[in-house]
């Protein structure tokens with residue numbers, strides 16, 4: 592499976608749709624022009640928002656600050672999330688994001704926990720309709736989660752200035768690459 596990320600200038604057109612099509616096409620061995628990446632919301636059924644869907648592969652999309660990343664697998668569901676590194680987070684982050692017993696000491700550790708949980712929830716297709724506190728991490732992997740979520744492995748993906756994570760099928764080989772727009 593692959594993770595492709597690319598830089599984009601502030602105010603430039605959104606690179607995510609084209610990057611997702613290119614990455615899916617690469618995995619499937621087809622022309623990007625033949626790839627359609629749609630959406631489906633698990634809550635309301637809308638095809639205007641929600642988890643990205645395509646034929647012949649699983650795909651996930653995230654946007655950072657000046658960075659876009661996609662994960663694509665032919666094997667099983669994937670989820671990717673990026674957060675820009677920063678000096679501090681909002682007060683109350685731990686209460687909203689962490690399960691009892693999850694201990695973090697620094698802002699980077701908090702962001703890392705967040706992107707890991709969001710990657711897992713994106714791989715499930717449910718996103719933040721599921722309480723991130725219900726996804727329990729230990730040593731960088733999921734040890735407990737509701738609704739059968741969490742049968743995946745987590746890997747770090749850190750484009751410049753960001754902390755990120757990708758949730759992939761267990762045993763999948765992850766190839767991370769910067770690509771040009």
Ligand SMILES: CC(C)(COP(=O)(O)OP(=O)(O)OC[C@H]1O[C@@H](n2cnc3c(N)ncnc32)[C@H](O)[C@@H]1OP(=O)(O)O)[C@@H](O)C(=O)NCCC(=O)NCCS
Pocket residue numbers: 607630632633634635640641642643651652653654655671672673709712713714715716717718719720
């Ligand atoms: C989207 C969400 C996963 C977090 O996104 P974020 O960190 O702000 O932004 P990111 O850039 O990392 O990710 C955005 C991408 O996540 C993907 N995404 C959206 N919902 C998703 C879901 N349920 N599962 C997996 N991926 C999802 C989309 O590809 C979206 O990109 P798009 O705007 O091009 O469609 C989170 O806000 C969420 O789950 N929202 C949906 C809540 C919901 O379903 N409400 C009910 C509506 S009826």
